[in-house]
Amino acid sequence: MGDSDLIIQQTQGEWETRDVKLLTYMQHVEDLSKRFKSIKFRYIPRFHNELADVLATLASMLPYPVEMEPDVQSWYHDIKIFLKTKEYPKQASGDQKRTIIRLANGFFLSGEILYKRTLDLNILKCVDAQEAGRIMNEVHVGVYGPHMNGYVLEKKILRSGYYWMTMEKDCFSFV
Numbered sequence: 575m576g577d578s579d580l581i582i583q584q585t586q587g588e589w590e591t592r593d594v595k596l597l598t599y600m601q602h603v604e605d606l607s608k609r610f611k612s613i614k615f616r617y618i619p620r621f622h623n624e625l626a627d628v629l630a631t632l633a634s635m636l637p638y639p640v641e642m643e644p645d646v647q648s649w650y651h652d653i654k655i656f657l658k659t660k661e662y663p664k665q666a667s668g669d670q671k672r673t674i675i676r677l678a679n680g681f682f683l684s685g686e687i688l689y690k691r692t693l694d695l696n697i698l699k700c701v702d703a704q705e706a707g708r709i710m711n712e713v714h715v716g717v718y719g720p721h722m723n724g725y726v727l728e729k730k731i732l733r734s735g736y737y738w739m740t741m742e743k744d745c746f747s748f749v
Contacts, residue, residue, distance in 0.1 A: 575616045582617040648702035649739050650681070650688050657683045690737045698737035706738045710748045724749040 576582050583589040584600060591600045607613050648654075652663050656678050662671045681690050681700070688700040701709065713730050714722065722730070724746030731741065738744070 575618050577618055579617045582615050585615045648700075650700045650702075653678050653681055654683060654688045657681065657688070696735075698732065698735055701736050701738050703738070706736075706741065706744060707748075709734070709736055710745060714748065722749070 580589070581596075584591045584596070585603055591597055652666075652674055655661060655663070656674050662674060666674065681688055682697075683689075689697045690700055691697060709731055710727065713734065714727055724742070727749060728742050728745040731745070
């Protein structure tokens, strides 16, 4: 079941897949489909698909095995360590320690995943620069919709449940 009529029609073979970026996904779906005796794809309008949104949010909260850790620390490394161990970085000055405490109040840790609390009681998964780049590309030109300006891109990413410190600047630069 899906809320993209385009994707469902393409998956069923009723419409041709022309977007080069989707061809790999379509091939993967075809390969997976061969593993089942029967499979049916069904379009569900977005306003009838609230369960899928809830499941996607829950799935994004589950930890997944990381294949490779980058050498560069993420922007939220110090906040995450402070929330986990209540320890500051060794080189942190008094001002930096106060800043970490102030910032940490707006975040919480669930397992190994850091989340940001928003004023309207939403939670956003914190991502590093590599994942942020992937998310911006997917939301801007991927299956989520049309090209957009930096402001709209940032808002769509926030509604998708992701966050990083420099997302506004990054979204405008990306666009």
